Amino acid sequence: MGYHVVAMPYPGRGHINPLLNLSYLLVSKDDITVTFVLTEEWLALIGPVSGAPNIRLLSIPNVVPSERTRSADFIGFLNAVFTKMEAPFDRLLDQLGLPVSCIVADTFLPWMTTVGSRRNIPVVSLWTMAPSMFSVHYYFDLLAAHGHSPDDNLPERREEIIDYLPGVSSMRVADLPYPTVGRGGSTRKHVIEAFSVITKAQAILFTSFYELQPHVLNTLRANLPVPIYAAGPSIPFLSLKVPPSKPIASGAAAYFDWLDSQPEASVLYVSLGSFLSTSMEQMQELSMGLKASSVRYLWITRSEASSLQEACGEMGLIVPWCDQLKVLCHSSVAGFLTHCGWNSTMESIYAGVPMLTFPLFVDQYHNSKLIVEDWGIGLKLKQRVGEEYVIGREEIAETVKRLMDLNGNEGRELRKRAKELQETCQRAIKLGGSTDNNLNAFVRDVVQGQCNFAN
Template identity: 50%
Template sequence: MAPESVGPMATCHVVAMPSAGRGHINPMMNLCKLLASRSHHILVTFVVTEEWLGFIGSDPKPDNIRFRTIPNVLPSELVRAANMAAFIEATMTKMEEPFERILDRLETPATIIVADGLLSWAVEVGNRRNIPVASLWPIPASMYSLIYHFDLLVQNGHFPVDLSERGEERVEYIPGLSPIRLADLPTIFHVEDKQGLLKAFHMISKVPKSQYLLFSSIYELESPVVDALQLKFPIPIYSVGPLIPYFNLEHPTSHTIASQTDHDYLIWLDSQPQSSVLYVSMGSFLSVSSDQMEEIVAGLRDSGVRCLRVARDKASRSKEACGSSGMVVPWCDQLKVLCHSSVGGFWTHCGWNSTMEGVFAGVPFLTLPLLYDQTLISKFIVEDWKIGWKVKKNGEIDKLVTREEIAELVQTFMNLENPGRKEMMTRVREIREICRRAIEKGGSFESNIDAFVKDIFT
């Protein structure tokens, strides 16, 4: 991954500005590492809040990536889930001025700004300063297209969505998108309050004024949607996914001699039978209700299935929360865990980055989406790609799933002799190969990232 030292020879200066959340910072950093590895003539300045520098500042990175900081947008970004509206408002109003001050102080002028799509003001900053902007959206291209084509939902009487009576109706008119139930539309379309949608419209309205549109998506998995969008956009669209740290797997470290605190879970996985462990992680941000979490914990314990679960709260991390056949940790190297031979399934909230990691690793999914694009991604996994099962049945979005239902589902899902699982695993391997081919030499990711680098050098 590490190119030669940049020094004064850098001829292309990429200034990266992610939104202040792990689901945005991680794909942006992975993109920057991949760009930096392309040439020692690429210098990357990665701009984060002071708080996030504390989280990621010591992580390994190429020599031609450096950090710059801006003040925190909220007193603590860790509480953004409870203050989502305030957090989004802060990212849209409080980051622009300090970012411009960084641009003013750069020793090497910026060649291009790569900005998170949520930070629409970055496009205006680039236009004022005559700096090209690439808008990176760490979401499915299909999610972007649904917002872009919102007028079609209105014209067809599908907004606001009435899930109580019309949830099973299907939207079949979004260019390139496979038919989707109203109940599986992103939750931003399920509410009467239009403030979230108005902000989303504002964000995507700035994209045509940028010079490039980037999606952290594997082209082959969303090619009809990407191609349909490209017909409507005057700027190049590049699918540069999966933006996951697969390149770190090429240089493994021996966890047997590493920190015991960091790698207890890997040692535990080494001692488990092949494909016997269900990995459970519902993201670092949102969470299910406390009642539902209680049922999940009890159901996993009662199933008797080996389980590695990531839990943030101390109560959920107690030994009693996983039983004798499991392990609970506050954090883990997720991609390394998913690629471990003992892991046979992934219970996920359907975050896009987590989904791409599961696809890369080639594991089947149990899906329990919470908000935003996660319902759409669950639909991809279960209906389109056929590599997973839903924890909640169709039409039961608000229903509590009981511990008995969870225990039975998990036992069936992790039964390697189950015919349904065997059929699903055939598709899992097919989708994994699509992902692996994309990042091979000559694959869609390699072709797109090289084309993007060529563009920014000219």
């Protein structure tokens, strides 16, 4: 008899993609089927899953605000995720027709542990950010006791050092997750709610690989009452083994032909994510700064693409979408100007590409610190917190040139460290590597139920 995993992500692309990539890894193991549950809107956006007959996609009704409008009232969106999704998911479980071995759900679906307890199904919490960001939230009481709550992130305290979180390297207050404040208040109450039930899960899965933050993971293993498994990077590296079909050489799909025509290690890849956008003033400064740098670049943006293309001249190409991991692995790409989302960070590490950091939201400020200070594989473009701070074109051009200088000591050192981390990452996912071993242990302990978990 096979094993059946029900997987449900938080409804956002940065959470859906890693759980879907994890699902591909799970069904590559013997006798596992994954039922992947999305909202109706996200089911339409994701489309059919190819090459994995053991993954089936199902949906619940659209009980949360649309993806197109959620950033306008993010607090309201979170409220709906935390209160509206449980009932339709619970009803869906009754209709599956297969017994459920375990549920893997995003940490920010805290009601899932209640569902699992009620049905006597093991629930696994999937953490889709850096392990050290998990520690920041888990030890929130320590931060509050020292007056370092992210909600109290006052300008005069941003340079204060935090060196007391177990297993976490020292950081500044400015490196904490920058809180989102909206009409309904701060996201802090939702984070506290999610972490208040985290140890009611039967296990915690991380989308990182062990060697990236071993001290953080070792400390969490010693301090948490539930097992943890580092099964990342949860990026689509399996798709790289499939021979790519040649994109149609017209319109936006011609970006691979454009990359093929560029000199080796000459292109800066630019993408600031799919959720939040920067101000139009900042977009114009970025456009002018890239042009002034005289560096070739491929820029992914959905806003004002035509006007920006006119401004960027012959050195740049602007398209609304690309296959990011394949682009980062292309031989012409030598740098990544990124918003520092965790999935993008992991893909850049996998590809061995150094980064120029431009954080916008929540954990991205912390990731920027990891990239630049802890791992030494990038430079900070955005030094200060807050959307109101606009980086000028001169600073952008100068920092881009520093990152893309293959002959200078700084550029060589960044690429050397990025290559070393890439090799560590790729060893982890090989047969017998730390990720492979962690995934096998997770399947044995949780999916196959060889460990007894007390609710």
